[in-house]
Amino acid sequence: MTLAIIESCVNCWACEPLCPNGAIVAAEPFFAIEAAKCTECLGDRPAPQCAEICPVEGAIVNELDEPLNPPGSLTGIPPERWAAVRREIAAR
Amino acid sequence: MPEAIRRQVADHPCYSEQAHHHFARMHAAVAPACNIQCHYCNRKYDCANESRPGVVSELLSPEQAVRKALAVAAAIPQMSVLGIAGPGDPLVNPERTFATFRLLAEKAPDLKLCVSTNGLALPDAVSELARHNVAHVTITINCIDPDVGAQIYPWIFWQGRRVRGREAAAILIEQQQKGLAMLAERGILAKVNSVMIPGVNDRHLVEVSKAVKAKGAFLHNLMPLIAEAEHGTFYGVMGQRSPTPAELKALQDECAGDMALMRHCRQCRADAVGLLGEDRGAEFTMEKVEAMEIDFDAALQRRLEFRAAVAAELETKRERAPQASPVTLHRRAPRPADDGRPVLMAVAAKRGLVFEHFGHAREFLIYEASAAGAKLIGHRRAAQYCFGDAECGEAEDVLAQTIRALAGCEAVLCSRIGWEPWRELEAAGIQPNGEHAMEPVEDAVMAVWREMLAAGRLVRSVAEQRCA
Missing domain, CATH: 3.30.420.130 (Dinitrogenase iron-molybdenum cofactor biosynthesis domain)
Structure with a gap:
């Protein structure tokens, strides 16, 4: 039962003060969750606080490496649309 | 505009059209965290060649920010204001924001302090802002109708939960309006920024302008949406267009009858330095700032002399043209039929x-x-x-x-x-x-x-x- 922060983290600090277990570390090059301390907020909060405030899709994953905020869930941009726009920009 | 307010904004470039010709400001990029998502913002963005809100190159600690502010204030005597505008929301980073203000007030008490916020955390922060002598607060208010807001804000973080859609917009709007009224009660000057988004809130902003004036905002800044696909924002990627200059002007003219409008906004970066429209941020990277030798007292003296000289110059100008005011009140006046067209x-x-x-x-x-x-x-x-x-x-x-x-x-x-x-x-x-x-x-x-x-x-x- 533990969450992890991956490299798409933008180091915005939003999650750090919210963690009830003090498990979030301002590590380099991106933030990290101390696995031993993480409880996924069970019993403390209605939902994992880091994943609730994180602005970056995919940056926080569970033990199965599944993103708590999957593509499109935070920005509202459909992933296929984003992919098409990126191809278009690259082709300019 | 009342004389007391005129004096209060006379050397704030973001609050006074006249001041923006003479005075400079610095945005201290100490506040990375945010508690809402706006469809015109991409939290991942950093490009030194871009200039728009929410973009920074270097995130600073409060100590670094103060070191930089003092270096800027020594090199640019026009500097009169330190603002915190992001790259997230200053009030979601209260420790960093208020530590910056506290340290700066000790070393350069002449600099005015201001913040720019989305308003969600504002009601809880008003006392702290007053305690730190923050005399100017800008709130970005894009709507007062949750149905409009649901098209601008995909989510907010509220009481431990990510809240979405209309419910999120309703909470945000309520907090913004409450915060605005509390600022007015405390005598803290509140400016309202609104982003004009064609087809989403463009017609609605006329109503917003009236509402924020009634709540005590002293200045309204209607800004055009910035949306390009390469910015990776929802609006940019989805092809939402920006207003044309003519559309923006028409809206500004329509709102101008109701309250003082700001027309000189440059939609700066959250780490902008210098006079509005001339960003000198590249001269003050932390690496360069660390190497600068600064005589604080001499710098303070130069700033005070500069301000006195500008005040004297503007006083002379005002005497020459008594109707001039630092914030122009753009009201529609009846036109004589035989004058030339504008x-x-x-x-x-x-x-x-x-x-x-x-x-x-x-x-x-x-x-x-x-x-x-x-x-x-x-x-x-x-x-x-x-x-x-x-x-x-x-x-x-x-x-x-x-x-x-x-x-x-x-x-x-x-x-x-x-x-x-x-x-x-x-x-x-x-x-x-x-x-x-x-x-x-x-x-x-x-x-x-x-x-x-x-x-x-x-x-x-x-x-x-x-x-x-």
């Missing part, structure tokens, strides 16, 4: 003068000249060569882009101009004019307008005369 002119200005070579200008101030005088209605950015990310693209000729940016203007005033741009501008119906170099902008604009009037170029059409 004309838009672009000015390559600096420090209130017709100053720059056409080709060197990074931006043009846009004035509307009429029998009622010259009034600033906004600015347009000149096209720039971008040496950044290959994804930015450089498809169109820079001169052609600049001429397109000046659409609607009939004259462009600058200190000098080359032959080729002269010819191209003329061909596009924009008359270049280099005859008023170093003259005060408003005098120069009116001189050109009177020349056009005398030349019979400003006769109204029959239809226009009937409207007048």
Whole structure:
């Protein structure tokens, strides 16, 4: 039962003060969750606080490496649309 | 505008049109966290070649921010304000924000402090803001109707949960309005920023303008949406268009009857440094700042002398033209039928003068000249060569882009101009004019307008005369 922060983290600090277990570390090059301390907020909060405030899709994953905020869930941009726009920009 | 407020904003470039010609500010990028998502913002963005809210190159600790502010204030005596505007929301980073203010107040008590917030955490922060002598707060309010808000804000973080849709917008709106009223009660000056998003909130903003005025906002800043696909924002990627300058002006004119409007906003980066429209951030990276030797007392003395000199200059100006006010109240006045029609002119200005070579200008101030005088209605950015990310693209000729940016203007005033741009501008119906170099902008604009009037170029059409 533990969450992890991956490299798409933008180091915005939003999650750090919210963690009830003090498990979030301002590590380099991106933030990290101390696995031993993480409880996924069970019993403390209605939902994992880091994943609730994180602005970056995919940056926080569970033990199965599944993103708590999957593509499109935070920005509202459909992933296929984003992919098409990126191809278009690259082709300019 | 009441005299007390006029004095309070007289050296704040973001709150006073007149002050922005003379005074500089620095945005301290100490506040990375945010508690909402806006569809015009991408939290991942950092490009040194871009200038818009929410973008920074270097996140600072409060100690670094203060070190940088003191270096800037020593090098630029025009510096009068330290603001915290992100790259997230200052009130979601209260420790960093207030530590910065506390440390700065010890070392440079003459600098004014301000924050720019989305308002969600504002009601809980008002006392703390007052305690730190933060005299100016800007709230971005894009709507007062949750159905409109649901199209602008995909989510907010509220009481431990990510809240979405209409419910999220309703909470945000309630907090913003509550915070605004609390600021007014405390006597903290509140400016409201609104982003004009065509088809989403453009019509609604007329209502917003009335509502925020009623709640005690003293200045409303209607800004155009910035949305490009390469910014990776929802609006950019989904093809939401920005308003045209003419659409923005029409909305500003419509709201102008209700309250004081700001027309000189440059939609700065969250780490901007210097006078509005001339970012000097690159001169003050932390690496450079650490190497600077600073005499704090001498720097403070220079700032105080500079401010006294500007105050004296503006006082003289005010005596000469008693109707001038630092924030122009743009009210629709009845027009005599036989005056000339209003004309838009672009000015390559600096420090209130017709100053720059056409080709060197990074931006043009846009004035509307009429029998009622010259009034600033906004600015347009000149096209720039971008040496950044290959994804930015450089498809169109820079001169052609600049001429397109000046659409609607009939004259462009600058200190000098080359032959080729002269010819191209003329061909596009924009008359270049280099005859008023170093003259005060408003005098120069009116001189050109009177020349056009005398030349019979400003006769109204029959239809226009009937409207007048």
